Amino acid sequence: MNDNIYYEGQVLWSQIDANRHLRHSAYADFCAQARSNMLNKIGLSLDEFAKNKIGPILFREELIYHREVKLDEFIKVSTELSKINTINGRFSFQHKILKSNGDVAATVNVDGAWLDLVARKLTTLPENWKPILQNIPKTSDYIEINE
Template sequence: MENVFYEGQIIWAQIDANRHLRHSAYADLCAQARSNMLKEMGLSLDKIAEMNIGPVLFREELVYLREIHLNDLVKVTVVMSQYNIANSRFSFRHEVYRADGTKCAVVTVDGAWMDIVKRKLTVLPAEWQSIVSHLPKSEDFQEIST
């Protein structure tokens, strides 16, 4: 399995009344995987924050495939599926797997970078574009330049 950026055990606080992983816990796992991926590629959230930039999400879609239960071990993969060079908008696809390799969910997020002082969308500094160009890409990756 490629592009795994989070591995961990499901804990009690992540379980809902139906005794499986609660819906918002999927988003939390994927956000951590995305953060880990950016850090590993040289673009940590701390580094981004030093430039007064932060990520903002416009859409988050979760497709449930199989249940995940208390104490299950999971792996989360992350790939960039779309990137717009002109305005730094992005899409990431995450896949959540149980330790036995069963794919349990697919989470897609669309977002952009925001100037956290001006509270307006912004682009990443030009010198960071090479980092973005090396992020793991999906097989159906689309680069947009308008």
């Protein structure tokens, strides 16, 4: 499907709900880890964000379920940037949770922004990070807003 995989792992007992499948909040946890792994891989670790007193926040998280995921299955999570506004620092990512056979188990869309951790207000990323951000994988319908 794609090679923008930033998390792979086994579904654990602690991630299962009463219906014996992956609990809803575990999908979000996997995607958050995939985003963190992706940022780290391109050179923007959480330590880098902390040095600049910036943190990511989410405004919206949408989970669309396609296939059931059960205990002990191995999954992969893709991460792609679908939208960015370079003026106000808002962003959107799309994740695909993939079963080991390649079937898409869920699509997860998140909208967020960058938060100045001192002023507690939205901010943009440092100018010297812009070339690094170009390395983030993008969806086929990616949108960039610069005005």
